[in-house]
Amino acid sequence: MAGSIDPAHQVALRPDPIHQFELHSLVPFGHIGNQQIAFTQSALYMFAAVAVITLITIVATSSRSVVPGRMQSLAEIFYEFIADTVHQATGDEGKRFMPLVFSLFMFVLVLNLFGMIPYAFAVTSHLVVTFGLAALVIGVVVVFGVMKHGTHFFGLFVPSGVPKPLLALLVPIEIISFISRPISLSVRLFANVLAGHIAMKIFAFFVVGLFSAGAWGLLFPLPLFLTIALTALEFLVAALQAYVFATLTAIYLNDALHPGH
Amino acid sequence: MAEHKSLTTPPANSDVKVVPSQGGHDAGHGTAHTGQPAHGAAFPPFETHTFLAQLIWLAISFGLLYYLMAKIALPRIEAILHARSSRLATDLDEAQRMKSEADAAGVAYETSLRDAQGKAQGIAQEARAKLAAESDKRRKDKEAELNAKIAASETTIRESTARAMGNVREIAGETAASIVERLTGHAPDRDSLDRALGAVH
Incomplete structure (x- = not known):
């Protein structure tokens, strides 16, 4: 398959709203089976996100000042925000999951915001990435839940105080709802980012398209303002989806800590 | 297998690209098309042959981030x-x-x-x-x-x-x-x- 991971960078303007999601191989490594292994711009953005988060949370806090500077304040605000979220969802025992939820929140937030930079690539617009993160969350929930509560963890699927005959109906529903968690968690983030970027690109190209349509060009402010509004909305979505991802992670982790219904 | 001869040099016209076949079919008909989103064009997020690489980089970068945090x-x-x-x-x-x-x-x-x-x-x-x-x-x-x-x-x-x-x-x-x-x-x-x-x- 030659198409998807282009070795050459083609930043040329193309009215194709899907083009922006293509992966570009920066360092090709070859193949495993039919899998194409390469260091892509997506991987580069992932490591850039790690670098930015490290800058905020480690480099900026290295002076450990009692009166924080701007960057240290930022790190403290993020920390307290996520610590509050985790504490609200899971109580005191949830503190051990703080690094996981914090890393997920910062990773998703920074990647989403990277995607808002013009010409930049939105890593979270790839389902496999968001699904990988969601699978990690559910994996931690299941593994930790079974380790801590043994088979009692599966009481999660058995609502208490329900008559036996109804259980035959409810248990499958609970299992399906549990299995759909990683799917909904990943698809929510992926679809939001993907749809937002497609919408922005389409409306932006309406502006260009109207200019080449004679008198219709006078209408160009309409899609222009829509694009501006959509950009603002997408910034909101970028932050909100990171928050939603972190909050849902904390709520799911609460099931691992307290599996009772 | 069309999948195995990827990373071929792109055609001279950069707008022309080879559209991969969907669904893992090995018959990759090299349907050349110009920049427009033609029907059957690959949708990058669903191109399964990129999944493993993305997951690997995700695991490495997120693992590093988790460790640092x-x-x-x-x-x-x-x-x-x-x-x-x-x-x-x-x-x-x-x-x-x-x-x-x-x-x-x-x-x-x-x-x-x-x-x-x-x-x-x-x-x-x-x-x-x-x-x-x-x-x-x-x-x-x-x-x-x-x-x-x-x-x-x-x-x-x-x-x-x-x-x-x-x-x-x-x-x-x-x-x-x-x-x-x-x-x-x-x-x-x-x-x-x-x-x-x-x-x-």
């Missing part, structure tokens, strides 16, 4: 916040302690001020009483002295008066005797003279 960043931020809150707590305690100290000092000052005022008043009272007593005594002494002087003077006056009155009687008698002698030619006897002087008086 869990081992360095979060303990450090927690320590900073903890240090700040304990610093604030000790500062507040210190401030509280200093305030109570200042209050105590204020109370002590008030008490000593009141004591001093009381003492000063006592001293003033005493001094006033002493002075009053002294001046009283002096006044009384003076009065007594003056009274004595007055009494002495009065005695002197009375004596002088008495003496003068005695002299007056004698002079009057002598004068009367000489008048009577001139008029009658002979000196009156002392008894009748005394009687006459007694009657006048």
